[in-house]
Amino acid sequence: xxxxxxxxxxxxxxxxxxxxxxxxxxxxxxxxxxxxxxxxxxxxxxxxxxxxxxxxxxxxxxxxxxxxxxxxxxxxxxxxxxxxxxxxxxxxxxxxxxxxxxxxxxxxxxxxxxxxxxxxxxxxxxxxxxxxxxxxxxxxxxxxxxxxxxxxxxxxxxxxxxxxxxxxxxxxxxxxxxxxxxxxxxxxxxxxxxxxxxxxxxxxxxxxxxxxxxxxxxxxxxxxxxxxxxxxxxxxxxxxxxxxxxxxxxxxxxxxxxxxxxxxxxxxxxxxxxxxxxxxxxxxxxxxxxxxxxxxxxxxxxxxxxxxxxxxxxxxxxxxxxxxxxxxxxxxxxxxxxxxxxxxxxxxxxxxxxxxxxxxxxxxxxxxxxxxxxxxxxxxxxxxxxxxxxxxxxxxxxxxxxxxxxxxxx
Numbered sequence: 001x002x003x004x005x006x007x008x009x010x011x012x013x014x015x016x017x018x019x020x021x022x023x024x025x026x027x028x029x030x031x032x033x034x035x036x037x038x039x040x041x042x043x044x045x046x047x048x049x050x051x052x053x054x055x056x057x058x059x060x061x062x063x064x065x066x067x068x069x070x071x072x073x074x075x076x077x078x079x080x081x082x083x084x085x086x087x088x089x090x091x092x093x094x095x096x097x098x099x100x101x102x103x104x105x106x107x108x109x110x111x112x113x114x115x116x117x118x119x120x121x122x123x124x125x126x127x128x129x130x131x132x133x134x135x136x137x138x139x140x141x142x143x144x145x146x147x148x149x150x151x152x153x154x155x156x157x158x159x160x161x162x163x164x165x166x167x168x169x170x171x172x173x174x175x176x177x178x179x180x181x182x183x184x185x186x187x188x189x190x191x192x193x194x195x196x197x198x199x200x201x202x203x204x205x206x207x208x209x210x211x212x213x214x215x216x217x218x219x220x221x222x223x224x225x226x227x228x229x230x231x232x233x234x235x236x237x238x239x240x241x242x243x244x245x246x247x248x249x250x251x252x253x254x255x256x257x258x259x260x261x262x263x264x265x266x267x268x269x270x271x272x273x274x275x276x277x278x279x280x281x282x283x284x285x286x287x288x289x290x291x292x293x294x295x296x297x298x299x300x301x302x303x304x305x306x307x308x309x310x311x312x313x314x315x316x317x318x319x320x321x322x323x324x325x326x327x328x329x330x331x332x333x334x335x336x337x338x339x340x341x342x343x344x345x346x347x348x349x350x351x352x353x354x355x356x357x358x359x360x361x362x363x364x365x366x367x368x369x370x371x372x373x374x375x376x377x378x379x380x381x382x383x384x385x386x387x388x389x390x391x392x393x394x395x396x397x398x399x400x401x402x403x404x405x406x407x408x409x410x
Contacts, residue, residue: 002130002198008191009131017143019189020127022182023083023120024144026090029175030059030113031238032155032260036253037168038242044168047103050369055103055110056239057365062114064357070122071350072210076202079123079130079346080192084183086119091179098172113175118353120182125349129338130193135279141331142275146268157257200344210347219400220340220348221355222392226287227333228356230294230389232363233382234263234323239364240372248375249312259316266320270327283332284397284404290329291390297321298386302379310375322382336404359385 002008009016034041042052074082093116096109128140162170200206214220237244237259245251245259270290277286301318337352338345363385371377396403 002193002195004195008193013140014143016131017140017146019185020124021144021146022185023124025150026087026117026178026182027063027121029155029178030090030117031056033159033175034168034171035238035241036156036160036256037163037171039246039253040163041106041168045100045103045106047106051103051107053364053369055107057361058107058111059114059117060357060361060364062111063118064114064354064361066115067118067122067350067353067357068211069350070119071126071346071348071353072207072344073202073346074123074126074194075200075210075344075346078192078194078199079127080186080190082119083123083186083190086116086123087179087183087186089116090119091176091183094172094175094179098169098176118357120186122349122353123346125334125338126346127190127193129335129345130195134335134339138278138283138331138335139275141334142271142278145271145274145327145331150264150268156260160253160256163253194346198343210344211351214341214344214348214351217340219396219403220337220351222396223333223337223340223403224352224355225392226291226389226396227330227337228352228359228389229392230291230326230386231330231356232359233294233298233386234319234326235360236363236368236371236378236382236385237319238263239368240378243372244375244378248310249315251312258312259319262316262320263323266323267327270324270329271331273324274328274331277328278331282405283336286332287329287393287404290325290327291386291393293325293328294322294386295390297325298379298383302376302383305375305379315375332404 038052041047041055042049070082070086090113093109093112096112097106100106100109124144125141128137128144131137132140158174159171162168162174200210241256241259245256246253251258274286297318301322304314304318334352338348341348367381371381
């Protein structure tokens with residue numbers, strides 16, 4: 001924690017949470033805003049469904065790759081420069097998407113978006129731990145999740161509206177404008193939170209030593225799996241939205257927002273509960289409750305899809321409950337990850353994001369195309385990914401029972 005943290009931000013804590021949430025919103029806006037326009041983009045650029053899915057995969061793999069470095073670089077040069085350069089690159093890439101004349105160009109600029117977007121998301125986690133003690137950090141992270149949850153609910157509505165009233169190009173011009181506004185806001189408002197005495201020497205040998213220290217720690221890897229893999233049980237449906245919502249549930253593109261509204265409502269509710277739990281119950285118990293909520297609803301979802309034809313009247317509700325359980329446990333898991341090696345919190349945030357976003361890319365490029373044709377297959381894949389997270393956490397509890405035991409450690 002920065003010893004001068006109390007001097008760096010004098011405005012209300014909720015305002016700081018909103019500022020960091022604005023950084024986090026780039027990710028969902030970059031994905032959710034253009035999903036309703038999939039069919040129109042494909043027609044405009046003469047692209048196949050597989051090529052359109054590659055626009056998602058390119059973004060997610062670019063995000064995963066660069067996530068390895070955003071946090072590590074911020075450990076050496078500070079948080080502000082990394083965020084500002086990332087926002088600048090995102091703005092340029094978004095303009096490139098808007099100007100794309102063929103599917104190859106769009107895939108290229110989507111990859112560039114992915115390479116730059118992670119700067120804000122990764123670094124903001126380290127910023128929180130720079131500024132706050134453990135239990136307070138969990139409350140702030142939960143507040144960030146609540147405010148951040150508004151973005152994915154709004155994004156598909158914005159995308160659907162622009163698709164009807166402007167064009168799919170307008171969606172990416174909108175993202176360009178978002179990048180400009182965020183750059184100005186961060187430049188003017190976000191302080192440098194990494195104390196000069198806490199900076200790491202920027203040298204390949206030092207970086208590799210840090211990656212080895214974290215990557216060879218099985219606690220880190222298992223905690224990253226416990227938070228990142230279950231997320232894909234929900235994210236799978238978001239990635240498959242054009243087929244799941246448009247074909248299975250017979251919703252028009254302008255109605256896609258119902259899925260996102262329910263999902264994000266669950267995330268915001270779970271984050272609110274997580275914040276209330278911070279400092280009151282042990283992180284281990286909070287994580288167990290969240291995982292169990294997800295397990296029960298994933299089983300119910302699979303049973304319902306086996307017994308009935310999916311219908312909009314009930315098929316979206318499991319997503320909201322699943323996301324509630326995920327948001328309730330993930331702030332506690334994230335802070336456990338950051339505190340494993342306190343001197344390398346930026347790098348830890350990078351590697352945690354890399355694990356999760358690599359899984360996202362595999363789900364987008366491989367699993368989603370394989371299972372989106374069937375609601376039963378979607379439900380089965382969702383349950384399987386949750387099971388991986390459950391197994392990771394179960395092993396942690398068995399092998400290192402002290403992790404997450406102290407109430408003040410989350």
